Amino acid sequence: MISRIDVSDAAKSLIKTLSDQHGDLMFYQAGGCCEGTQPQCFEKGGFYPRMNDAMIGLVEGYEFWVDRDLFEYWQYSHFTLDVLEGFGPGGFSLETPLGKTFKIHYRLFNEEELKELAPVIRY
Template sequence: MGSIPKVLATDEALALIERLKNRYGPLLFHQSGGCCDGSSPMCYPRGEFLIGDHDVLLGEIGSVPFYMSAAQYEYWKHTQLIIDVVKGRGGMFSLEGPEGVRFLTRSRVFTDEEYRLLKDNGELPL
């Protein structure tokens, strides 16, 4: 999507995404920023979660689109998201729940140079 990915995934997350794609078909991720489970990345079968006009496509992980609500993106736009997997139960509607693991968002702040490049390329709001 851009010169500097806004979202990445660990090897463990990519392996889980592949298992879920094999089981459920095409997927998508959404992170809303709501309370409780809403602030976690949620994995859904593509077509079973309606993307809204105010959702932002950050990129793809494992060939799966990753969206975030615009309000949440405003908070996270200065960071690169790293999607990982940890043991434990996550969101009850997210597909990884029965696996005994959950997706987790980690992040790192873009360097000044990366942030400037993203802005110059029109990939971030000014």
């Protein structure tokens, strides 16, 4: 199966720091509005996905959810979770006090990858 999401080394390091501080985590990629499309990191259970949101995979063992409408737009894309220095458009995500922000890099799957994609889990 082809994974729908990967994690950069910088993001892995930050996830380790956050999980040491906060325990189990979860990620949610919104479809716009207040936080734009910045991936958000919460304590597990600190955010509830909506009906039909898509869990596209695990990052370092933690669920990564995507807004149902955003997933329909990006369903043929591979996500790579990365981290940047600085503040994103909001302040709700756990990395914000550390002066960092999560970011997603996208690329389209090729035809062979599309045949082998891991299934998503719907809420």
